[in-house]
Amino acid sequence: MTAWLRTIFLCLALVFSTNAMAxxxxxxxxxxxxxxxxxxxxxxxxxxxxxxxxxxxxxxxxxxxxEPLAPLPGxxxxxxxxxxxxxxxxxxxxxxxxxxxxxxxxxxxxxxxxxxxxxxxxxxxxxxxxxxxxxxxxxxxxxxxxxxxxxxxxxxxxxxxxxxxxxxxxxxxxxxMQGIATTPPAYPNPDYGEDLTWADLVDQGIAKRKTVTNAEIDAAFAGTLWADDDPVAQDDPDGAYLDLWIVDVGPRSIARAALSPGTFAELQDFLTISTDDEPLLLIEAGRHGLVSDSFVRNTSPNWISAEQDGLPVALRDADLFVELADDVPQGIAMILRTDRRLGFDPARPWQLGVQAVREHGIFQPEAGSVTITVDHTTDERFFIRPGVVKPVPPWLEALRNRQNDVVVLCVFLVGLTALLWARMNWLAGLAGFTPVRLAILAFVLGFVGWWGQGQLSIVTVLGTIRTIYEGGSFAFLIYDPFSLILWAVTIIGFVLWGRGLFCGWLCPFGAMQEFMHHLGTRLRLPQIEPSDRWDLRLKRIKYVVLAGLIATVFIAPDHIDTAAEIEPFKTAITVFFVRDWYYVLYASFWLGLSMVLFKGFCRYLCPLGAFMALGGLLRGRDWIARRAECGSPCQLCKVRCKYGAIEKTGKIAYDECFQCLDCVTIHDDPKQCVPLIVAAKRNERQVAAE
Incomplete structure (x- = not known):
């Protein structure tokens, strides 16, 4: 890359140095x-x-x-x-x-x-x-x-x-909301069994009792407008205003001890349907009762409430007719239900609230209330607490969802890399090299591109730059393991071959252009071949485009996606040309142009190709063999190179080389390589002379 382009990138990195805030x-x-x-x-x-x-x-x-709380970059x-x-x-x-x-x-x-x-x-x-x-x-x-x-x-x-x-x-x-559980709550263990009686429930605190006398409720209203509005309480101060039992009948052993056989069976049928509900049995033998006269079954009770960890617990009538076991204190009984999915954990302490209501006045009475609270918990042994069921890490979940595709991709990439590394010259020398190459490109287009959605894009590069600039997380890269593997192999390819591995073998849109070129030659369309001067000028455009896109990251980050549409990849590969007509027309233009100008987009405009060319600076070796005669006097490889990646001196310009292997084929073919042909004729004359 020229010095002035390096200067552009350096200036862009230095000028914009402030993080953008949401x-x-x-x-x-x-x-x-x-x-x-x-x-x-x-x-x-x-x-x-x-x-x-x-x-x-x-x-x-x-x-x-x-965004202000969790600004994960897309x-x-x-x-x-x-x-x-x-x-x-x-x-x-x-x-x-x-x-x-x-x-x-x-x-x-x-x-x-x-x-x-x-x-x-x-x-x-x-x-x-x-x-x-x-x-x-x-x-x-x-x-x-x-x-x-x-x-x-x-x-x-x-x-x-x-x-x-x-x-x-x-x-x-x-x-x-400190009380909201962020993991699934405990639920009754269906396999746990224990013979219990009502006396056992009481002795172990499983059945919790709360009593309030008339005198105590009078004291709760003392000093208020409603202090003298309950004559029954004043006449019988020692009488029971509230005599309440609370039992969690979700566990079967507890339900069997508290309920009659018929109600127990009906409750189990109910729980078979409502698998996430926790049933709570209330028995009230005082004069307060459990619900008002306006209560409607299967709705939330208007006098009963609950909370856990300071947050409300939604209660609703289970609409079950309740008969109690013989040794259970008799009274008004009802079963309420609450949904464990909303955070209620029956194995942790919770609090029941009973509202005592009084009215003052006759024609338009004013209502006042106090709340009687009861703490309750049920022993952990009756429940299963799923060992914190956490979703697997996002990268692993994504990998599992695409495991078959990833396996096929890895096998293909290992095979292709090994072939190009160890048997490249053998591959280039095959009589059927072109059909083999086209078959590989067809797999890349069909499986890697259309099926696997593995078309690498400059969008990922720009997103990475923006993440560095804003100090964000690179976690977004792991959400697409298929593309991430392609990026990893491409970067490894930088060291081994420069840009050639991706641009020549792994780019689905590049493969599509190459097929269009072969179609154009079959149709014998006239080919456009820019002069060396114009070829060099046109190749610089992609670096300017890349610089412009990088500038957009800092100047107008919200328009990155629009600017990146200079790539037709999304239209041709990602959405199969199902887009607005102007996007389809743009992608079709480049594919049509490839019929007469060999891979014009790749060579002259592709910003990803420009980035790949920069990555090629990591290349560790000159992997295409050259002879002393290459360039002078022989120019055959240069003339045949459709990418213009061979200089007049015979030197390979690796930042423009797409690893098509045409020059390798010529170099190793004694029927095509001019120096080999000349050497062979010289040997023939020497043999004839002898």
């Missing part, structure tokens, strides 16, 4: 994303976390953007910004895409699939282990993992988006 949405803009009956409350911290208010003005959850180098609405129980109310620069969605697949991906979060709890992909091994039965469907051809991008959502959400949960 700009958070202001309150008015953010409020526009909140749908009634909810509204945006006050800002809670400097990381863009806001309170979410319900129609009554009470806090209902949290609103936040993911493939453009920019973070994917998502708006999350999370309720107080740790459940996603809404997840909505705000901004991104992922090239595959900007102008490839369109943004609709990306928006649809985020709709899958609604209703899910952060207590679940949520992953992107399909169950490993072919099924999800019994698994605590929740699988989100990815987007075909964009799995890496949606994995990055998912990691951003979960990282930001868990950060909010740790700071604002």
């Amino acid at each position: 700009e958070q949405m202001n309150k008015d803009t953010l409020a526009g994303y909140i749908m009634p009956p909810f509204s945006l409350g006050e800002k809670l911290n400097d990381n863009g976390v806001w309170s979410l208010l319900n129609s009554g003005g009470a806090e209902a959850g949290y609103v936040f953007e993911t 493939f453009s180098g920019a973070a994917i910004n998502v708006l999350v609405l999370l309720d107080l129980e740790g459940r996603f109310m809404d997840v909505r895409l705000i901004a991104h620069n992922e090239p595959i969605f900007v102008s490839g697949l369109g943004e609709a699939p990306f928006h649809k991906f985020f709709e899958q979060y609604r209703g899910l709890s952060i207590s679940s282990s949520i992953v992107v992909g399909t169950p490993y091994g072919g099924g999800s039965e019994g698994s605590s993992l929740v699988y989100l469907d990815g987007v075909t051809k964009a799995t890496a991008s949606v994995r990055i988006a998912h990691e951003s959502v979960m990282a930001a959400t868990l950060a909010v949960a740790r700071e604002k």
